[in-house]
Amino acid sequence: xxxxxxxxxxxxxxxxxxxxxxxxxxxxxxxxxxxxxxxxxxxxxxxxxxxxxxxxxxxxxxxxxxxxxxxxxxxxxxxxxxxxxxxxxxxxxxxxxxxxxxxxxxxxxxxxxxxxxxxxxxxxxxxxxxxxxxxxxxxxxxxxxxxxxxxxxxxxxxxxxxxxxxxxxxxxxxxxxxxxxxxxxxxxxxxxxxxxxxxxxxxxxxxxxxxxxxxxxxxxxxxxxxxxxxxxxxxxxxxxxxxxxxxxxxxxxxxxxxxxxxxxxxxxxxxxxxxxxxxx
Amino acid sequence: xxxxxxxxxxxxxxxxxxxxxxxxxxxxxxxxxxxxxxxxxxxxxxxxxxxxxxxxxxxxxxxxxxxxxxxxxxxxxxxxxxxxxxxxxxxxxxxxxxxxxxxxxxxxxxxxxxxxxxxxxxxxxxxxxxxxxxxxxxxxxxxxxxxxxxxxxxxxxxxxxxxxxxxxxxxxxxxxxxxxxxxxxxxxxxxxxxxxxxxxxxxxxxxxxxxxxxxxxxxxxxxxxxxxxxxxxxxxxxxxxxxxxxxxxxxxxxxxxxxxxxxxxxxxxxxxxxxxxxxxxxxxxxxxxxxxxxxxxxxxxxxxxxxxxxxxxxx
Numbered sequence: 163x164x165x166x167x168x169x170x171x172x173x174x175x176x177x178x179x180x181x182x183x184x185x186x187x188x189x190x191x192x193x194x195x196x197x198x199x200x201x202x203x204x205x206x207x208x209x210x211x212x213x214x215x216x217x218x219x220x221x222x223x224x225x226x227x228x229x230x231x232x233x234x235x236x237x238x239x240x241x242x243x244x245x246x247x248x249x250x251x252x253x254x255x256x257x258x259x260x261x262x263x264x265x266x267x268x269x270x271x272x273x274x275x276x277x278x279x280x281x282x283x284x285x286x287x288x289x290x291x292x293x294x295x296x297x298x299x300x301x302x303x304x305x306x307x308x309x310x311x312x313x314x315x316x317x318x319x320x321x322x323x324x325x326x327x328x329x330x331x332x333x334x335x336x337x338x339x340x341x342x343x344x345x346x347x348x349x350x351x352x353x354x355x356x357x358x359x360x361x362x363x364x365x366x367x368x369x370x371x372x373x374x375x376x377x378x379x380x381x382x383x384x385x386x387x388x389x390x391x392x393x394x395x396x397x398x399x400x401x402x403x404x405x406x407x408x409x410x411x412x413x414x415x416x417x418x419x420x421x422x423x424x425x426x427x428x429x430x431x432x433x434x435x436x437x438x439x440x441x442x
Numbered sequence: 443x444x445x446x447x448x449x450x451x452x453x454x455x456x457x458x459x460x461x462x463x464x465x466x467x468x469x470x471x472x473x474x475x476x477x478x479x480x481x482x483x484x485x486x487x488x489x490x491x492x493x494x495x496x497x498x499x500x501x502x503x504x505x506x507x508x509x510x511x512x513x514x515x516x517x518x519x520x521x522x523x524x525x526x527x528x529x530x531x532x533x534x535x536x537x538x539x540x541x542x543x544x545x546x547x548x549x550x551x552x553x554x555x556x557x558x559x560x561x562x563x564x565x566x567x568x569x570x571x572x573x574x575x576x577x578x579x580x581x582x583x584x585x586x587x588x589x590x591x592x593x594x595x596x597x598x599x600x601x602x603x604x605x606x607x608x609x610x611x612x613x614x615x616x617x618x619x620x621x622x623x624x625x626x627x628x629x630x631x632x633x634x635x636x637x638x639x640x641x642x643x644x645x646x647x648x649x650x651x652x653x654x655x656x657x658x659x660x661x662x663x664x665x666x667x668x669x670x671x672x673x674x675x676x677x678x679x680x681x682x683x684x685x686x687x688x689x690x691x692x693x694x695x696x697x698x699x700x701x702x703x704x705x706x707x708x709x710x711x712x713x714x715x716x717x718x719x720x721x722x723x724x725x726x727x728x729x730x731x732x733x734x735x736x737x738x739x740x741x742x743x744x745x746x747x748x749x750x751x752x753x754x755x756x757x
Contacts, residue, residue, distance in 0.1 A: 212500040212739055291532070292517070370519075373489065373527065377499050377516040379506050388487075388515045398518070401646045402496065403671040403740050408648070 193419070197412030205413060209379040210395065214406030219414050222395035224381040225294070225374075226363060226421070229391055232298030233305070233362050238355055240302070241309030245351075248310070249317040250339055262314075269307035276304040277371025285372050292373040295385040300368050305358040312354025316347040349436040356429035360422050366393035392418045483511035484720035490517075490524030490537030493621060493665065494707050496739040497563055498537055501732040505724060512720050521621055522546075525710075529555050534715035535725070538708040539565070539621040556713040560752040562728060564742040566666035566695040567626055567703040569679040574658045577606050580680035580687035583702065586630045589613070589661070594638045599659065607659075613641035614653040614662030620645050626663055629702040651676065663703075666690050667740025695742040707741065722756070729753050 208218025252258045280300030290296040320343050328338040344351075375390045376398050382389045392414060399411035488498055495518050502514045519527065521538045528536035529550040542550075542559070550557060569586065571578055577599070585603070589596045589611070599606035616623040618635065628634040642653050647664040654662040655675040669676055669690075680687035683701040694700035709728065715721045729749045736743045 210499070211503055212496065212735075286530075373517050373519060373532075375515045376492075376495060376518045377502065378513070379502065380513055398495075401492070401648065403647065403665070403668045405671060 190419075193412045193415045195412075196409045197414070197416045200409050200413035201416060205410075206417070210377055210398075214404060214410055217407075217410055219392065219395055219417060221378050221381055222390050222392045222414070223417065225378075225389035226391045226418075228294050228382050228385075228389065229297055229301060230359055230363055232294060232385055233301040234355070234359055236298055237302035237306055237309055237358070241306050241355070241358075242313050242351060244306075244310045245313030245317055246339060246344070249314050250335070250343065265307050265310050269311060272367075273304055273365050274367040274371055276300055277368030279303065280368060280372045290386070292375065292388055293386045294382050294389045296372055297369055297374055297389065297391075298385070300372055301362040301365065304365065304368060305362050308358040308361065309355055312358070313347070313351045316350025316354065317343060319350060320346045349433040352432045352436075353429045356425055356432070360425045363422060363425070364393055364418065366391070366397055369394060370397075392421075481511065482509040482720050482723055484513070484718060486512065486514040486535065486715075486721050486724050487533045488514065488516045488535040488537060488709075489519050489527050489533045490535075490710075491521040491539040491621060491707070492518040493539040493565060494537035494562070494709070496667075497707070497732070497736055497741060498709075498728075500735040500739050501724075501728050504731060504735065505727050508727075509720075509723070512724075514724065525549075528557070528710060528712065529553055531555055531712070534712050534718075534721050536710040538710055539705070540625065541708065542710060557710045558713055558716065558755060560709050560711065560725065560729060560755075561706045561744060561748055562709055562732070563707045563736040564695045564704055564744055565707055566690040566700055566742065567622065567629075567663055567705070568666045568669045568690050569661070569663050569681060569703070570654050570669060570676045571662075571679055572654055572656075572658050572660050573675065573677045575677060578661075578679055580682050582682040583630060583684070586681070587632070590615075590627070590637055591631050592636055592638055609659045612653075612657045612660040613638075614650050614660055615641050615643055616647075616650070616664065617643045617645035622647075622663075622665060625705055626703070665740075666695065666742070670740055692737070692742050696745065704742075706744070716756075726753065726756055729756070 205218045206223060207220050208216060209220050210222075211217040248258060248262065277300060280296060280303065284290045284296040284299045285292060288296075290299070324342050324346065325338055328342050333341070369391055374394055375388050376394060378388060378390055396411050396414045396418065399407040399414065402408075495516060498516050502516065505514060506512065516537075517524070517527075517533075521536075521540055524533070524536040524538065525542060525546040526549070527533045529546060529552075531553060542557070569581065581602075588594060589602060590613075596602055597610060598608050599611050600608045602611075615637070616626060618637075623637070624634050627637045631637060642650075644650055644653075647668040650662050650664045651668055651672050654660045655672065661679075669678060678689055680689045681700065681703060682688070685699075685701075688694050688700050690700045690703070695704040698704065709725070711721065711725055716725065729752050733743055733746075733749050
């Protein structure tokens with residue numbers, strides 16, 4: 163009886179895994195069947211159009227790439243800096259505990275709320291308008307908690323014996339952090355950062371909230387330019403009456419998936435590369 | 443060793459980022475505009491209704507071909523969300539699927555924004571059943587009201603008319619956030635946003651099309667454009683508002699005989715912005731060449747006189 167229970171549990175877990183994988187496979191297959199035929203270089207290099215056969219994702223693709231780069235530039239130094247401070251410098255007082263609990267809570271706040279904040283703070287307050295910079299700042303806010311938490315975990319995973327050895331040799335705190343803690347934690351930090359950025363890449367709600375555009379027929383040339391992004395373009399096409407636009411939406415989904423997979427692959431490659439240098 | 447690798451890789455990442463950015467910035471030199479087009483430039487900012495969006499998109503596409511140096515941008519915050527931006531002087535034009543309302547007027551006036559209203563097209567809401575539905579050819583407004591009003595007792599088709607089959611009615615309609623919902627409830631039930639709530643709702647009309655096409659006993663309502671694109675999977679219901687049953691069509695929506703489910707679509711233009719040549723020319727283009735694009739994206743062109751009236755005010 164004991165063994166049967168064990169077997170039943172095993173198969174239930176297997177069924178759960180298979181169900182999740184099947185669902186994913188179905189989604190991918192659906193997007194592939196509908197969208198693959200519409201993928202082409204022309205699709206990547208054309209602006210949106212009312213004629214499905216002429217429509218492309220140029221403005222959305224460039225918008226997404228710009229947005230990702232700006233978001234990374236803003237959020238990574240802030241997030242990693244905060245994590246280093248909280249882990250290495252801050253005393254373990256009730257205040258730091260409250261701050262950490264709040265950061266964890268912020269990670270669970272719905273993205274649309276960040277959109278409202280971004281609209282009030284960046285678009286209206288700082289008068290940045292509906293620019294790439296306002297979008298990137300909003301996205302940075304959205305993923306900061308995730309970056310801080312994952313960086314903290316990576317830093318915490320560095321054994322304290324490493325730090326103590328460094329101090330024992332007369333190194334200062336800054337030297338210890340710079341030469342030992344950060345390099346050792348880097349694979350974990352980078353992985354967390356890239357995964358957080360991938361999340362930002364797929365978000366549409368906060369961008370729509372701050373008023374990212376649905377249609378533009380030019381690519382941004384500075385951080386203060388208006389922009390659109392892939393999820394918005396997909397959302398727009400998916401709600402159009404003409405059937406062909408559904409296929410375009412599927413094709414754009416494939417492009418977005420490819421970008422996300424590439425970013426996640428980069429995270430894995432970076433982690434494996436750096437882990438070779440860390441041996442203790 | 444480890445730190446050295448870090449620097450190298452960070453440098454690599456930065457260089458890559460730089461290359462990507464440079465790729466964005468360095469555009470190939472603009473092609474000379476073809477003969478006959480003028481050198482109009484500048485930016486026109488549009489936001490507002492997602493219903494009007496396809497028309498604006500089509501107009502801009504053609505406008506950009508004629509004036510390649512202009513930059514026209516469109517957002518889809520919805521009619522109300524768009525007016526908030528319009529009245530805060532953040533946009534030049536607001537796409538609207540209804541007229542401006544009093545609180546919005548007050549907001550605009552408070553911020554010193556004056557506007558000009560132009561009608562650009564008609565949109566018909568269609569009431570749709572499954573093609574296998576052989577018993578319905580028309581419904582009266584009173585019957586629709588009985589079906590859709592809050593607390594409605596209608597459960598089966600027989601509850602609507604005794605000769606209809608005794609089968610459960612599957613209701614499908616617009617999501618409460620959409621302008622379509624506001625409009626349908628006002629026209630049919632009489633009060634805006636007043637509707638029964640036990641129906642399949644979606645803000646995505648394509649979902650509604652699927653729901654009706656897949657269910658024999660379904661009844662739904664959505665934009666006429668979505669019917670036109672899915673004619674073979676859906677059946678139109680004629681509406682009787684007391685003057686006989688009328689099916690929606692380009693003609694009946696245009697001449698106003700399809701009542702009460704056809705509505706005008708608008709653009710609102712900031713009067714101050716109209717002084718800029720690119721905005722003025724864009725609006726003029728919208729009302730002249732643009733009107734020929736209305737039908738292409740699924741809406742109904744108004745009588746020419748209405749466009750001329752708008753052009754007259756544009757001067």
